[in-house]
Amino acid sequence: MAFRAALTARRLHRWIGLVVGVQALVWTLSGLYMVAIDLDIIHGDHLIRTEAPRHARLGDVADPLRAARAVPGGDGVRLLWLGDRPVYAVSAPAGPVILDARTTAPVAPPTEDEIRSIAAERFNGDAGIVEVDLLQEVPFEIRGRTAPLWRVRFEGWNKPTLYFSATTGELLSRRHELWRVFDFLFGLHIMDYGERENPNNMLLRVFSWAALTLTLTGAWLLLYSFPRRRRRRPQA
């Protein structure tokens, strides 16, 4: 009877292994990568120089409500700095607009030169800039953001890239090769090969439940996988 059970366990384990074997390799490899590298490094925290908070004198800046009224549909206002100049970023249905925070007069969006100097200031390291592009479409690696934006690529094996808002010049995101590999492997891990964000896809559901039966039959099989000699010992 035990022999038959062992045989059944072994057969099940084998056949399920045949089906999910490749994915089991992918899960362990991608999982190992994701846990082995510190998430702060993946996020690229080390690529950015932390900015000391800047102070404005309350008497110097205009009423934010005036800034909101100056933009059609203006709804929210935030104080930012563009270089050394305090500006109000006004959120509006047609996208954000920046105004001088002292006068609420319109401010031209940052030029390529300004973006270059902002990028060089924020980037932590001495790598040079390879390329600066104004993008009208959001690249896949920063999906979820809104265009237009500036992409600044830096030298280096890990291809650091900073993204800035084309209207406000704010740093939106940073990417590098370790992040790109992580993102790719995460897609493989959750078996979402398109957008890499839906953990509820049918493929993953089927494979993950099958993997559970693989580990359970494996555990069952362990009961028969160690020599019997040990069981006899107490009799002596």
Next chain:
Amino acid sequence: MRVSSLTLRRVHKWIGLIIGIQLILWTLSGAVMSTLDHETVAGGPAATPEPPALPDRSAWPDVARRLGGGDVVRVALRPFLDGHVYEVWTSDGPKLFDVASGEPVSIDAALAQRVAIAGHGGAPRVRSVTPLAELELAVREHELPIWRIDFDDEGNSSFYVSGVDGRLLERRNDTWRTWDFFWMLHNMDYSARTSFNHPLIVLVGFAALWLAITGFWLLFRTAWRPDFRVLLRRFSKF
């Protein structure tokens, strides 16, 4: 070099014996997380209330006077419930002021409850509003002070509102609680549940990789034919 099937099998079963429990937990938690709807886990569709109209009157000079005209780190104007507030950060942290009246706005239980209800979208009964004395797992990445608003709804929702700036921080429900428990099992972070970069998981993950490699390798050492015959015999009965 040829590795014998016996060696592969031995390595495979010993690794299986040592990390078997965690492997079952990984596959179980993975399967559960793939099954729980991730949008429900994230709190479900967010309510999108109509933005209130900008106030006609501004009390900015009063606000500046109250703050003594000193240095500020951040200044913002944002919609808040059915009006707007100024949010001004000094070195003491943020302060909220009503745009129209210039009165300071402090986030008390009643306001926190209104924020939570506005963010809920439905018309749920509020079970309780409590200030957190310490951080809970549900808001482990935020800072106190925080109000928790418990709703009597389908998912037993708890919403968390910042006691500082009145923002809705998190929308948690039973699905999230289940998900978070299995997430803890999955990343083996049995205390804080905030990091998956710890030596234990790297070690067990490395062992699991070898389990997968030897297991995969063994697939090529398996006599499939007898199994096939058994299968064929079974099916021919039907």
